[in-house]
Amino acid sequence: MTIYFAASIRGGRDDQAIYLQIIELLKRHGTVLTEHLGSEALGAAGEDLADCDIHDRDLEWLKSADVLVSEVTTPSLGVGYEIGRAVEWGKRVVCLYRPSQGRRLSGMIAGCAGARVFEYTDVAQLPAILKTAIGVLR
Numbered sequence: 001m002t003i004y005f006a007a008s009i010r011g012g013r014d015d016q017a018i019y020l021q022i023i024e025l026l027k028r029h030g031t032v033l034t035e036h037l038g039s040e041a042l043g044a045a046g047e048d049l050a051d052c053d054i055h056d057r058d059l060e061w062l063k064s065a066d067v068l069v070s071e072v073t074t075p076s077l078g079v080g081y082e083i084g085r086a087v088e089w090g091k092r093v094v095c096l097y098r099p100s101q102g103r104r105l106s107g108m109i110a111g112c113a114g115a116r117v118f119e120y121t122d123v124a125q126l127p128a129i130l131k132t133a134i135g136v137l138r
Contacts, residue, residue, distance in 0.1 A: 001030030001134070004065035006083070007037050011076035013044050021123050022071060022096065022130075029134045033061040059085065067092040067134070072109055072117075073100075080108065087114035094133040096120060 003026050007019045020038030027035075036042055049057075062068065068086040070079050072095045086093050093115040097105050104110075110117055118129045 006070035
């Protein structure tokens with residue numbers, strides 16, 4: 001299985017360590033095209049590439065993926081865009097969300113019939129969630 005993992009970059013990198021853990025878990029289920037999202041070296045400024053190059057490369061990766069798994073706790077315009085495109089293309093979409101007081105998931109994601117949202121409070125819950133989410137998708 002080919003997995004496109006999406007998570008905030010320019011929207012904030014506070015959850016980078018969680019992204020890395022998710023990527024390691026996803027690698028148990030297949031090839032992760034976007035492993036660089038877990039890197040400590042990737043800051044909020046993003047990659048040292050032209051924006052159009054990032055856009056085109058990432059959409060090619062997303063087109064080739066079997067599933068999009070996104071961590072949507074930190075709001076990100078890019079992740080929302082990727083989810084929208086994946087839904088438009090009929091891709092399978094899994095969203096991981098950590099609810100917290102004073103924060104709600106966007107209605108555009110929570111209300112999207114083409115995206116399955118899984119809530120979690122601790123990374124320790126993710127192996128079971130991903131097994132269910134990925135297993136359901138196979």
